[in-house]
Amino acid sequence: MASSIHDLARHLNISIGTVSRALNGRADVNADTRQRVLEAARKLNYSPNQSGRSLRQGATRSIAFMLQPHPGDQQYGEPFFIPFLTGLQARLAEHDLDLMVVMGEPGQYQQERLRRVVETRRADAVVLANTRREDDRIDYLSKAGFPFATLGRSQSGGDTYPSLDIDFERAGDEAVDRLVARGHRRIAAIRPSLDLNFGYLFLDGYRKALKRHGIEVDPDLIADGFINETGGYQVTPQVMRSKNPPTAIIFNNDAMALGGCKALAEMGIKPGHDMAVIVIVDTPLCRYFSPTLTAFRPSLEPMGRRLAEMLLASLPAFAGPEGTRIIREVWPLELIARESD
Amino acid sequence: MASSIHDLARHLNISIGTVSRALNGRADVNADTRQRVLEAARKLNYSPNQSGRSLRQGATRSIAFMLQPHPGDQQYGEPFFIPFLTGLQARLAEHDLDLMVVMGEPGQYQQERLRRVVETRRADAVVLANTRREDDRIDYLSKAGFPFATLGRSQSGGDTYPSLDIDFERAGDEAVDRLVARGHRRIAAIRPSLDLNFGYLFLDGYRKALKRHGIEVDPDLIADGFINETGGYQVTPQVMRSKNPPTAIIFNNDAMALGGCKALAEMGIKPGHDMAVIVIVDTPLCRYFSPTLTAFRPSLEPMGRRLAEMLLASLPAFAGPEGTRIIREVWPLELIARESD
């Protein structure tokens, strides 16, 4: 059906070796024959079969992206990932690389899926999302010597792989700064209870800023919950019941903030009026909620493109003349001031 | 590095043919040797190389999903697609099929990307999203004889491919029904101006219901705009300027509804109070906007799973004993009544 390199060779009465060399731009082929080959390829509508190529070259020219919807995130999933994927995909496509998406069931460990990709060599490298503080996927890939990069930092694996993350620490810091500047002294922090690394980073920044302002960290004002609306709804009353309730809350997740605001409303507390609220990662919801939520916004699409570049720079096959480089970056977030604080 | 079928064969002192047959569960292999092969495979941590397999079998065991962010959808992309992808991916994974995601630049035609996938045989089948009324991707795939399925109907290609869609017609109908029951007679319809098929389907339902209720269709109450917030913001004043302004508006897209509500607010009209608003496809935004927006909600994740099943049923290699079937389904939407109407 589809034409192969043999068809081309037969049609031109030359060997398949020459055809291949001509198509791949090798030097040792006559300019005239190259011309004829390229023309014939266009005429016969020839495209190289990727399976044959992969087999011979030992590279599939595809990158796997692994993400895992958070447990309880039953409805619309992370709005986060589509723009990130768009950027990632766009940059990969420029290098003629495909993007394979591998999702785990929410809550289930992805090890098995990951092993399959690696062991059957379905991809040349992996991009991990939902990075945990201790991430066995990273351990596995490091040990297996399989190339990968992560969206988000982790404590696993050392500095052997490229990673791109948002500066949650600084966002936590800035959020406290802003609230203190507006007269708040009792500031609560609510974050997901999972082992997600950004929860720790956020808290570090939060603590650091409090210390700088000479405010003592009150453990009663720090709480963990499920990373969804229900989690925020359940955990917010906890901090409100402390002896010395907060006048401001920083939420480490948009869904938790929405649930938290609902809880506040039911307690007769009006966010943006009786209680300042800041959200660490902005999503469209923050913009449309009432009150609109002050939040820190990442540049997701550029991040996707950048992580693709970083991953490619770490692959010997793609690295430039200066050789293989491991790059780690932490990107700032932009504060979007709205009504809630 | 990774062990191949040759390593297994050498290790067991048998031929690679036998190893392959043992692993693939063929009948003509001794039960005892099969046992030994399986054990050795586990011990040597053997997994078949997918490239080799693909080449020999002429099938890659991967499905491409093509989507195209709408132009102007600069921020967070379709929240729509992650849950759909989750379902699609889950069902494909059960059949050991990978999912490749191919995105076009917003606004750019995807033909080129699609041709690449098809011609280099990077996937065994394609799933198309963002179906247009006349869709040249469908024409191309039909003509090329390449298997595919679509999320959304189209007028292109006849009944030769599986498709799964939401019942926009019925949603438009029900929306009118509901508004009429609440006393409205002047009902506007705002939809995207692109050639997206669902815009037509929605309008059909809208017209049908008006006719049934003996209400004349007023062209001044029907308007098209860009499929984003700005579009809704720009086009809503149009219908409001008609000689006989509406008392209710049905928006065919959530982002357009948000922009529309903003425009209404600026005109001193309070959605949910002075103006009834219904949105055809629910997203989380509808739930958190103020007022919360009455909307029709699809079951995205089950739809993803279902479309995977339908696609597989249409592939000879996967079809059951009854052979290849082309299935087309239209799924109902669930009305989520909220404050806005």
Added chain:
DNA sequence: CGTATTTCCGTAAACGTTTACGAGAACACA
């Protein structure tokens, strides 16, 4: 003109599978 170099191309192996074919051994049956 003889030799060295360059240019160009064909040959064939290799990547890791699956599978058609055939053959030897074991077995059944008369």
Added chain:
DNA sequence: TGTGTTCTCGTAAACGTTTACGGAAATACG
């Protein structure tokens, strides 16, 4: 014992590429 059948396995080709190697022809150079 002879013939036919069943079980099991090895051989080798095939999928579509890329590429190391070598050789023929053309060219350069003394």
